[in-house]
């Protein structure tokens with residue numbers, strides 16, 4: 001072996017070694033750097049997670065104080081109205097209590113927003129406006145759907161939003177289900193993502209001594225299962241309205257034309273007949289937890305009927321409620337969803353807005369339902385514009 005050849009082998013080994021060391025060094029730098037970045041990224045997300053939970057905690061603490069304040073000097077039922085409740089703790093989930101729970105069973109455009117708004121003008125109320133909207137524009141019937149709906153309703157009342165991801169995702173684009181929720185909406189209006197956070201929804205929900213919901217998709221037959229549940233302890237009002245008024249009001253909803261459950265008066269009135277049958281049974285079986293209200297009666301005499309509803313629920317007729325009735329029953333402002341209205345006229349618009357052939361068409365399939373619920377048939381065009389469509393002494397509930 002010549003010296004030259006020997007040197008070149010040594011050199012190439014050395015080069016190889018140097019290259020190896022360099023590569024190793026670079027590798028270490030890359031690994032170290034990316035580890036650093038991961039650590040940095042992790043700590044950032046920990047900070048924002050922390051910030052978020054601090055923010056939620058602050059809101060929850062503030063709400064808890066507000067609720068306590070709102071319920072100061074509250075007259076608890078103390079055994080009246082079959083409610084064995086003597087202090088706030090009896091109603092607080094975090095103190096092992098059970099909230100006073102109520103819900104409204106109604107259909108689309110039956111006056112349910114107006115009726116719910118009256119109840120929701122009471123302080124310290126956690127209100128959800130049709131939390132079954134992810135079921136689509138259908139009436140919920142049949143064992144499978146009913147079972148799913150009832151399970152969801154239990155989760156809502158128990159504040160288990162972590163088990164309601166489908167609902168949370170469904171309502172994400174508009175979230176009107178929370179619009180009238182006193183505890184949620186003031187925060188969601190600026191930060192929509194808060195109201196898609198099950199941790200936030202659950203924490204706020206659990207603070208409330210009163211819970212109220214409105215369902216427009218559940219026929220009474222499906223909803224009655226909720227009364228059987230003693231643990232839930234919920235009270236139910238069935239809201240009834242003249243099918244001619246309902247159909248006239250639904251005519252203004254675009255989506256309604258695509259849903260037979262919404263646009264077909266025959267479907268509506270079949271439900272009203274079956275609701276009547278179930279209502280008669282429920283009134284006997286659950287005299288303290290089931291009640292029927294006709295929208296027309298409530299609108300003609302809001303003070304009196306509202307008092308009756310509050311007594312039924314076992315709630316104070318709070319000064320906020322009186323204020324609400326004063327400001328929301330005497331004017332007529334806004335669009336068709338508006339709650340500022342002349343309540344005495346609102347249920348009867350159909351008499352002028354429908355023509356007689358449209359009215360006849362509805363009456364043709366609704367006469368049984370109308371008779372059961374105390375609504376008078378219009379006999380001709382002039383009669384329709386002048387008559388009083390309601391019977392006062394129909395079978396009362």
Ligand SMILES: *[C@@H]1O[C@H](CO)[C@@H](O)[C@H](O)[C@H]1NC(C)=O
Nearest residue numbers: 044045046047048049050051
């Ligand atoms: C966390 O909150 C602090 C102070 O409120 C703020 O300065 C910081 O930017 C927040 N960090 C993140 C990651 O949101």
Ligand SMILES: *[C@@H]1O[C@H](CO)[C@@H](O)[C@H](O)[C@H]1NC(C)=O
Nearest residue numbers: 078079082083084085086090
């Ligand atoms: C009412 O509640 C109290 C205390 O929670 C209990 O001792 C009492 O038995 C209850 N009464 C009725 C009638 O449920």
Ligand SMILES: *[C@@H]1O[C@H](CO)[C@@H](O)[C@H](O)[C@H]1NC(C)=O
Nearest residue numbers: 137253254255256257258259
């Ligand atoms: C009604 O259905 C039709 C056909 O499926 C669809 O094109 C339309 O967008 C629907 N309208 C509404 C308001 O949902």
Ligand SMILES: *[C@@H]1O[C@H](CO)[C@@H](O)[C@H](O)[C@H]1NC(C)=O
Nearest residue numbers: 251353354355356357358359
């Ligand atoms: C009644 O109203 C409907 C719908 O607007 C219309 O199609 C019909 O022609 C009207 N009938 C009469 C007799 O005016």
Ligand SMILES: *[C@@H]1O[C@H](CO)[C@@H](O)[C@H](O)[C@H]1NC(C)=O
Nearest residue numbers: 378379380381382383384387
């Ligand atoms: C409409 O019906 C009323 C009440 O039955 C009746 O008195 C009146 O004569 C009828 N008018 C017309 C134009 O048929």
